[in-house]
Amino acid sequence: MEKLVIRGGNKLYGTIKISGAKNAVLPLIAATLLGTSQSTLEGIPDLEDVRTFSQVLKHLGVSVEYNKEEQTMLVDSTVISSCEAPYELVRKMRASFLIMGPLLARYGHSKISLPGGCAIGTRPIDLHLKGFEALGAKIDIGHGYIEATAPNGLTGARIYLDFPSVGATENIIMAASMAKGQTILENPAHEPEIVDLANYLNTMGANIRGAGTNVIKIEGVPELKGKVYEVIPDRIEAGTYMVAAAMAGGDLYVENALPEHLKPVIAKLKEAGATIDEDINGIRVKSDGKLRAIDIKTLPYPGFPTDMQAQFMAMTTISQGTSVVSETVFENRFMHVDELKRMGANIKIDGRSAVVEGVATLTGCPVKATDLRAGAALVLAGLVAEGETEVGYLHHIDRGYDGLVEKLCGVGADIKRVGTAETKKK
Numbered sequence: 001m002e003k004l005v006i007r008g009g010n011k012l013y014g015t016i017k018i019s020g021a022k023n024a025v026l027p028l029i030a031a032t033l034l035g036t037s038q039s040t041l042e043g044i045p046d047l048e049d050v051r052t053f054s055q056v057l058k059h060l061g062v063s064v065e066y067n068k069e070e071q072t073m074l075v076d077s078t079v080i081s082s083c084e085a086p087y088e089l090v091r092k093m094r095a096s097f098l099i100m101g102p103l104l105a106r107y108g109h110s111k112i113s114l115p116g117g118c119a120i121g122t123r124p125i126d127l128h129l130k131g132f133e134a135l136g137a138k139i140d141i142g143h144g145y146i147e148a149t150a151p152n153g154l155t156g157a158r159i160y161l162d163f164p165s166v167g168a169t170e171n172i173i174m175a176a177s178m179a180k181g182q183t184i185l186e187n188p189a190h191e192p193e194i195v196d197l198a199n200y201l202n203t204m205g206a207n208i209r210g211a212g213t214n215v216i217k218i219e220g221v222p223e224l225k226g227k228v229y230e231v232i233p234d235r236i237e238a239g240t241y242m243v244a245a246a247m248a249g250g251d252l253y254v255e256n257a258l259p260e261h262l263k264p265v266i267a268k269l270k271e272a273g274a275t276i277d278e279d280i281n282g283i284r285v286k287s288d289g290k291l292r293a294i295d296i297k298t299l300p301y302p303g304f305p306t307d308m309q310a311q312f313m314a315m316t317t318i319s320q321g322t323s324v325v326s327e328t329v330f331e332n333r334f335m336h337v338d339e340l341k342r343m344g345a346n347i348k349i350d351g352r353s354a355v356v357e358g359v360a361t362l363t364g365c366p367v368k369a370t371d372l373r374a375g376a377a378l379v380l381a382g383l384v385a386e387g388e389t390e391v392g393y394l395h396h397i398d399r400g401y402d403g404l405v406e407k408l409c410g411v412g413a414d415i416k417r418v419g420t421a422e423t424k425k426k
Ligand SMILES: CC(=O)N[C@H]1[C@@H](OP(=O)(O)OP(=O)(O)OC[C@H]2O[C@@H](n3ccc(=O)[nH]c3=O)[C@H](O)[C@@H]2O)O[C@H](CO)[C@@H](O)[C@@H]1O
Pocket: 022, 023, 024, 026, 094, 095, 121, 122, 123, 124, 125, 126, 127, 128, 129, 163, 164, 165, 166, 167, 168, 189, 193, 306, 307, 329, 330, 331
């Protein structure tokens, strides 16, 4: 099995350049299915999720050319030969469910395997389906598949989301972009990735207003064309390296990080004692590694991101005092706690909160990444732990961090990837 071997104790100095955002690029790839000509996506991060999504599109008969060196993806979905996605592909990546909205909009039919639960929670898709039904689709669930049909096309509607789900907002926007008439989406997600998707769809010829606000209005159009578009930088990757610098100490410039996407992360790092400077090209984090306890509560954007919760929990394990970390978005996103405890952290879980008493030092040992951000948290813990930390189950980390080892080693960390590649599994 492949693992990361991390020798802790090095401070981080220099620059890390942030890649394109995983959570923005996946909906953009789904949106290319709406275009009747070639799309060129730029700034594509080198991620396992990107490769998996390419496989999903190829399964639909779409031509996909990913160029790792140029960070581009050319998608030609002029012709789509299948509207079905099987379990083998969908189970690897929940975001593949985002193909349902575009396929329904363009062909009036889509059949996709139910994605199933995952390590961080049950992650139902009821809000996506309610949205499709409101637009006039008929939904049938059976034999592990969801089939959505709208033989006469979709019709715009007023839709209220019970919770501002990121994926449901994206799927509904894509479906409604080619529906007849106007759709008004109330209580949508506000994440920057939603705004990026709407911007791309508008570039393709859609008419979407209000993305990033409480109400999104979509006037359906009969046709969308593939275009050239560059994905936004990954705010979670940026936040992860910012926490790394705060914990390890040093002076790290996180190039490409957008301060306006990282307000709660910046505020909480300052509260913990790090010095943060923002400029037009990125964010600088300076720290002596001596941090204070902070409380964190995850919330939909613009609140504190759940995708940064595990990394901040790693930070609080070595921050002086008692921190309380509350997770309100996912019901089971504390899988990293037991692994951090193996490294000497003092954490008690109380319902949806974790109470963390800072310890003077963590100690390296073998640990496993149970999900993507849990894996990132363990890498951060390894950077400051005494001795050697071995992080296994790297397929989780590979889903969402482009060049993690190279980027961290480039600023002074001591990390090696060793062993033979494991069989990829969710
Ligand atoms: C590829 C991608 O962009 N993934 C992000 C996206 O996931 P994703 O789009 O899956 O997250 P959602 O915002 O939909 O989920 C948030 C909460 O809503 C619940 N829910 C969601 C849909 C639904 O139909 N019913 C329902 O109950 C979920 O179980 C969860 O508890 O947003 C999450 C929340 O910021 C992030 O952690 C993920 O990194």
